[in-house]
Amino acid sequence: MMEAESRSFADAEINRCLTPEEKIQFLRQMFRIRRFEQTSLKAYNAGKMGGFLHLYTGQESVAVATISLLGENDHVITAYRDHGHALVCGMEMGECMAEFFGKATGSSKGKGGSMHLFAPDKRYWGGHGIVAGQTPLGLGIAYALKYKGIRGCCLCYLGDGAVNQGVFHESLNLASLMSLPVIYIIENNGYSMGTSLARSSAFKQMLAQRAEGYNIPWDHANGENIYEMRVKTQAAIERAHEESRPTVLEIATYRYYGHSVADANARKYRTPEEIEHYKTYHDPLRLWQKRLVDEGILTEEQADAIDHEARAEAEVASRFADESPFPTEADIFTDVYSEVDQPVGDGPHGTYFFN
Amino acid sequence: MPLITYRKALNDALAEELLRDENVVLLGEEVAEYNGAYKVTEGLWARFGSKRVVDTPISEAGFVGMAVGASMLGIRPVVELMFWSFSYVTFDQIINNAGCVRYMSGGQIACPIVIRGPANGGTNVGATHSHTPENFLANTPGLKVVCPATAYDAKGLMKAAIRDNDPVMFMENTLLYGEQWEVPEEEYLIPIGVADVKREGTDISLIAHGRAVLTCLKAAEILQAQHGISAEVVDLRSIRPLDEETLLASVRKTHRAVLVEENKPFCGVDAQIASLIQEKAFDELDAPIQRISALDAPAIYSPPLEKLQLPTPDRVVQKALSIC
Structure with missing residues (x-):
């Protein structure tokens, strides 16, 4: 039964039209995220960066599958576990790694850190550190698209821990009330920091089912299955494009590391066996690679070569970050006010900084 | 107009x-x-x-x-x-x-x-x-x-x-x-970050923002009429950015300052202004800087008492007299 369902996703029009190159590109993107993060973790442990580092490892297929469907007027915004989305949206490993290192060559000139990667030129709006704080921003992006009469949508990602924040519910209400083309993708990895789903959220079948209360269509997908995610995301995108209506899509996934790498209890709130089980039987890279081999469009050797390229690219990024300069003390005061950086008329007037 | x-x-x-x-x-x-x-x-x-x-x-x-x-x-x-x-x-x-x-x-x-x-x-x-x-x-x-x-x-x-x-x-x-x-009929803009001297004076600077500016203007009239004191009223208009030059110029002219706001006193806007004046115009001061804010408790409901909680012209006058 499950196999039949799985086949039907693979046979769906949106997947049948994929070229072998596109399918291989999905694998390449997942390898790039994984090797980038492994390299960043190594650098973190070597003391090359500060603060948190929220690894996406185990969830790579979600960003790859969902973002693969976006067109030139579709936008992306996410929370702090943002490395995968950033790379899939087209950010370079080097600028991201340099941002982690706090370097002037970073995507935010070292002012944001790993939780705050932005590339508005690639319609990627971050990278936001406060749980669910990005959910009304995604709504606002959808609002702006509708206001300007642009046929597009915004994919707004959140974790399972974000669904209990009030502002997410306010966003759902506004999305439905104002009929905005926003798609909330709940990446349900089972844990909000160290608190399991069962201990954090009250629900009947699915978290996404809460959308019913706001008259918003919802669905769920298996994060291991790129074909399934593409089918279900495409339905949401069509709803946004054709009807300017929101969707909530919940995707079951799993993270291998702790909440962040600073998560001291990463191996205490779940068993090592649980993590091993996922790595062995549910790893999205391994599963996609096997599928491509089974479909006869990729050999193991070719997959290894893709992996090797990703590792090499990550190493180059790490060296670039390491060799880049830090921002200067004067840089602390740029990018605070537009008026100071790019004065209009005879401005700026008055004192902006009180040191 | x-x-x-x-x-x-x-x-x-x-x-x-x-x-x-x-x-x-x-x-x-x-x-x-x-x-x-x-x-x-x-x-x-x-x-x-x-x-x-x-x-x-x-x-x-x-x-x-x-x-x-x-x-x-x-x-x-x-x-x-x-x-x-x-x-x-x-x-x-x-x-x-x-x-x-x-x-x-x-x-x-x-x-x-x-x-x-x-x-x-x-x-x-x-x-x-x-x-x-x-x-x-x-x-x-x-x-x-x-x-x-x-x-x-x-x-x-x-x-x-x-x-x-x-x-x-x-x-x-x-x-x-x-x-x-x-208000003029023709279009105009006021740049953010520029204060406004709402009343010229020579003896003391009353520095305020928002409705407290009007309280200061009333107090300045009383000071002039009843005490012969010429008070200057500086309206900050913008809190951040802040027009330091205008308020410091006023203090350098009058050598006395009373800071008035309807905000609460602890870490209020005027705490910053007072710090700024003592740092940049300390030698110009002939008296300690004085502050009047909303009385430091949650806003009381009782109508007659609430009127007392906010700065009044009379409190501004008394505070000004204490340093003139």
Whole structure:
């Protein structure tokens, strides 16, 4: 039964039209995220960066599958576990790694850190550190698209821990009330920091089912299955494009590391066996690679070569970050006010900084 | 020059900017069909329609955040908070998102939003509706904060705020909405960050913002008439950026300063002003800097007592006399 369902996703029009190159590109993107993060973790442990580092490892297929469907007027915004989305949206490993290192060559000139990667030129709006704080921003992006009469949508990602924040519910209400083309993708990895789903959220079948209360269509997908995610995301995108209506899509996934790498209890709130089980039987890279081999469009050797390229690219990024300069003390005061950086008329007037 | 109310001045500023720039959109509770809880947006929905003037549910965190998101794509939302006291349920959106997104993106993202509404006590609505958060918000680099005291300033600053590429927190006052001032018919803008000497004087500087400026003007009249003291009244107009030069020039002229605000004293705006004066004009002072703020307790409901809680002309006069 499950196999039949799985086949039907693979046979769906949106997947049948994929070229072998596109399918291989999905694998390449997942390898790039994984090797980038492994390299960043190594650098973190070597003391090359500060603060948190929220690894996406185990969830790579979600960003790859969902973002693969976006067109030139579709936008992306996410929370702090943002490395995968950033790379899939087209950010370079080097600028991201340099941002982690706090370097002037970073995507935010070292002012944001790993939780705050932005590339508005690639319609990627971050990278936001406060749980669910990005959910009304995604709504606002959808609002702006509708206001300007642009046929597009915004994919707004959140974790399972974000669904209990009030502002997410306010966003759902506004999305439905104002009929905005926003798609909330709940990446349900089972844990909000160290608190399991069962201990954090009250629900009947699915978290996404809460959308019913706001008259918003919802669905769920298996994060291991790129074909399934593409089918279900495409339905949401069509709803946004054709009807300017929101969707909530919940995707079951799993993270291998702790909440962040600073998560001291990463191996205490779940068993090592649980993590091993996922790595062995549910790893999205391994599963996609096997599928491509089974479909006869990729050999193991070719997959290894893709992996090797990703590792090499990550190493180059790490060296670039390491060799880049830090921002200067004067840089602390740029990018605070537009008026100071790019004065209009005879401005700026008055004192902006009180040191 | 025609006399118009502070409310009408704001209404005119909003209408002129809606007409000028199609990306300007007004959002908030009751701003459209109800014509505004305090009638600041009266007639704008009828004139500009539902796309430009948008009613929202009572959902500040949601619609402020939505407006911040829309501003990142070039929309210029002017968001009304029925009271600035309600900003407390959307602080994350204002401070973390509007206030920090430009910096955290390394200057890649602008947030040209105006958040406006009344921030004042003195209307017998109890502590939860009487907050004056200009000090909190001015504490966030990335935000601008303005507090106009007159209709003229309200109009010119509102137009400047809407054209500003940074997030501007615009604090009005319900007690001023019905007051009238002369406002020219021709278009003008008041740059944010420029203070205004509302009354020239030589003996003492009364430095204030918002409605406290009017309290100081009344006190200055009493000081002149009854005590022969010439008080200068400096209206900050903008809290951040702050026109240090104008207020320091006044202190250098009069050598005495009383700082007056309707904010609470602890970490209030005037704590910053006092620090600034002692740091940059200490040798010019002939007397210690004095401060008058709202009495330091939650806003009391009881109408006669609430009047005493806010700075009065009499308290300003007494404080001025103590150092003259």
